Amino acid sequence: xxxxxxxxxxxxxxxxxxxxxxxxxxxxxxxxxxxxxxxxxxxxxxxxxxxxxxxxxxxxxxxxxxxxxxxxxxxxxxxxxxxxxxxxxxxxxxxxxxxxxxxxxxxxxxxxxxxxxxxxxxxxxxxxxxxxxxxxxxxxxxxxxxxxxxxxxxxxxxxxxxxxxxxxxxxxxxxxxxxxxxxxxxxxxxxxxxxxxxxxxxxxxxxxxxxxxxxxxxxxxxxxxxxxxxxxxxxxxxxxxxxxxxxxxxxxxxxxxxxxxxxxxxxxxxxxxxxxxxxxxxxxxxxxxxxxxxxxxxxxxxxxxxxxxxxxxxxxxxxxxxxxxxxxxxxxxxxxxxxxxxxxxxxxxxxxxxxxxxxxxxxxxxx
Ligand SMILES: NC(=O)c1ccc[n+]([C@@H]2O[C@H](COP(=O)([O-])OP(=O)(O)OC[C@H]3O[C@@H](n4cnc5c(N)ncnc54)[C@H](O)[C@@H]3O)[C@@H](O)[C@H]2O)c1
Ligand SMILES: CC(C)[C@H](C(=O)O)[C@@H](O)C(=O)O
Ligand SMILES: [Mg+2]
Numbered sequence: 001x002x003x004x005x006x007x008x009x010x011x012x013x014x015x016x017x018x019x020x021x022x023x024x025x026x027x028x029x030x031x032x033x034x035x036x037x038x039x040x041x042x043x044x045x046x047x048x049x050x051x052x053x054x055x056x057x058x059x060x061x062x063x064x065x066x067x068x069x070x071x072x073x074x075x076x077x078x079x080x081x082x083x084x085x086x087x088x089x090x091x092x093x094x095x096x097x098x099x100x101x102x103x104x105x106x107x108x109x110x111x112x113x114x115x116x117x118x119x120x121x122x123x124x125x126x127x128x129x130x131x132x133x134x135x136x137x138x139x140x141x142x143x144x145x146x147x148x149x150x151x152x153x154x155x156x157x158x159x160x161x162x163x164x165x166x167x168x169x170x171x172x173x174x175x176x177x178x179x180x181x182x183x184x185x186x187x188x189x190x191x192x193x194x195x196x197x198x199x200x201x202x203x204x205x206x207x208x209x210x211x212x213x214x215x216x217x218x219x220x221x222x223x224x225x226x227x228x229x230x231x232x233x234x235x236x237x238x239x240x241x242x243x244x245x246x247x248x249x250x251x252x253x254x255x256x257x258x259x260x261x262x263x264x265x266x267x268x269x270x271x272x273x274x275x276x277x278x279x280x281x282x283x284x285x286x287x288x289x290x291x292x293x294x295x296x297x298x299x300x301x302x303x304x305x306x307x308x309x310x311x312x313x314x315x316x317x318x319x320x321x322x323x324x325x326x327x328x329x330x331x332x333x334x335x336x337x338x339x340x341x342x343x344x345x346x347x348x349x350x351x352x353x354x355x356x357x358x359x360x361x362x363x364x365x366x367x
Contacts, residue, residue, distance in 0.1 A: 003317045004037055008309075009066045009073040010044040015287025016297035017048070017076030023357045024074070024302045028310065031328050031364060037321045043070070048078035049091040049287075059093035067097060067280070072309050075282035076302060081289060089144060097280055098136045103273035104168065105175045106134035106252055107308070108284055110239070110259035110269075113300075113337035117347060118264055120239070125262070129188070130242040131179060132259055134252020135172045136273050138163045141249045164203040164248065169210035175274070176246035177218040184221065188243050191222040195231045195247035195255065207248065231255060235262070256284050260301075265346030267298025270305040272312060281309040295352040296345040303333055303360060332364035339363075 012021040025042050032038050045063035052058040058078075067073045075097070079090045097103070112118060112128045120126075142163035149158045176192045184190030194211040196204040208225060215223035226234065228251050234241065235258050247255065260269035266285035273280045283301030291297060307329035314322030336342060336359040343349020344356065351359075 002319055004319070005039050005041065006072070006313055006322075007041045007043065007070040009063065009070040010042045011047050011063065011067075011073065011075040011078070012044060013076045013078035013287065014048040014050050014080050015077060015289055015292045017078070017287060019293075019295075019297045019353055020283075020299040020302040021074075021076045023299055023353070024076075024306050027303055027329065027357075027360065027364070028306050028325075030361070031325045031332075032310070032322070034328065034364070035321045035325045038319065038325075042074075047093055049080040049083035052091045053083050058091045059096055064097070064100070068101065068278070072278075072313055073097070073280040074306060074309055075280055077283065077285060077287045079287055087147060089147075094280070094282065095141065095144075098273050101273075101275055101278045101280065102137060103275040103278060103280055104135060104137045104172050105272075105274045106136035106249075106256075107179075107272045107274055108132045108134060108252070108256040108259060108269065109271075109308075110262055112263050113268065113334060115337040115340040115342070116264045117343075119261060120236070124238075124240040128239055128262055130239070131183075131244050132252060132256050133172060133176050133179070133244065133246040134256060135168060135247065135249050136252075137249075138165060138168045139249030139251075162201070162203050162248075164207045166210055169207050170214060171276075172246060173211050173214040174217075176244050177214065177221050177223075180221045180244045181218065183243065189222070190220065191224065191243040192218075193231075193242055193245045194223070194225050195228050195245055195251055196225065197228050197251075198225070199227055204248070211246075228255070232258065235259065260284055265298065265344060266301065267344055267346055268300050268304075270301050270303075270308055272305065272308045274312065279309070279312050281305040281312070291345070295354060297353050298344045298346060298351075299353055299357055300333060300344070300360075303329060307333075328364060328367050331367055332360050335363040335366075336360045 047059045140162045143161040198204040198208040269284040307326045310322045311326035342351040
């Protein structure tokens with residue numbers, strides 16, 4: 001029998017997370033009841049920088065356990081620049097979630113909405129639709145807890161060590177080729193571009209060799225390499241050439257913000273951290289300390305992350321209504337922007353949380 005009751009762990013986190021979470025849950029409830037047949041049960045937990053400041057714990061065990069046992073996790077954003085661990089790093093329990101739950105594929109779609117004055121103005125650049133996959137459990141982030149400083153004063157040197165493992169590469173590359181294959185069936189190019197720095201670092205040359213090995217199992221998909229510096233140029237010069245990009249954790253973090261820029265800002269960029277069985281969905285953006293409490297937070301990335309969650313659940317459980325619900329959210333958001341009535345603050349306009357939310361709900365009601 002098809003599963004119809006889904007438990008969702010909700011982590012509003014910090015900063016603007018509190019301004020975009022409830023409305024996203026309302027939207028998801030609304031769309032799921034519109035298509036019928038399913039129910040979402042949300043359970044929220046406090047976690048993040050403010051929670052660490054209050055309690056000394058950034059991600060309570062109860063929240064972690066709930067995330068492990070629920071069907072999916074929806075996270076807004078966490079971290080505040082003023083709240084840090086003793087070694088100077090910020091509180092970022094989303095990294096622990098990714099690592100402990102083995103969510104190796106950070107899926108960050110770059111899909112432009114119609115009706116927005118985007119930084120790139122050519123027709124091709126107005127219709128971008130590619131996906132950046134960021135390895136999310138190792139890379140340069142892997143050693144952050146074993147970070148060390150050797151020597152003192154003017155002879156001190158700080159070290160972070162990059163980890164690129166065979167297994168880590170294999171699973172994320174296979175995921176990327178699998179996604180390119182699915183997309184090819186929908187008319188996309190059928191291409192995976194591996195982004196590295198194999199001209200300078202041996203760890204990236206190793207990564208490239210694993211990529212070439214995995215590519216041999218997917219001869220229907222074009223496999224190519226690009227150095228990360230060249231990728232940064234091409235993402236601005238000719239971003240429409242890309243279909244699926246796959247890269248190391250830190251490179252993916254940086255390039256996905258570039259991708260958000262192409263879409264009109266951080267408030268437009270959704271993401272999903274996906275493992276073999278578990279997944280966490282969250283916007284690419286942070287807690288936006290510069291706009292907290294001003295009503296300027298764009299909830300679009302959160303709505304689209306919620307849609308990614310419905311779509312993933314639908315595919316995991318062979319549940320067509322949830323896939324339909326995901327499509328409806330995407331369509332409502334697209335129609336909201338296509339109306340040309342919305343201009344988010346990040347693009348110089350004055351459409352804030354309420355205006356964008358009201359418009360998306362109104363468009364959903366029409367579908
Ligand atoms: N996934 C996450 O939870 C995540 C991601 C990035 C940063 N962070 C954390 O967030 C804090 C702030 O980091 P930052 O300033 O570098 O990045 P940020 O993404 O919070 O903000 C960068 C810029 O984008 C704007 N912005 C971000 N999201 C927006 C939205 N939804 N609507 C409108 N404008 C939006 C901000 O106002 C700011 O000008 C830090 O503590 C950082 O570690 C968390
Ligand atoms: C806040 C930070 C730890 C996080 C990351 O670097 O992964 C964020 O920038 C992201 O893109 O999700
Ligand atoms: Mg980031």
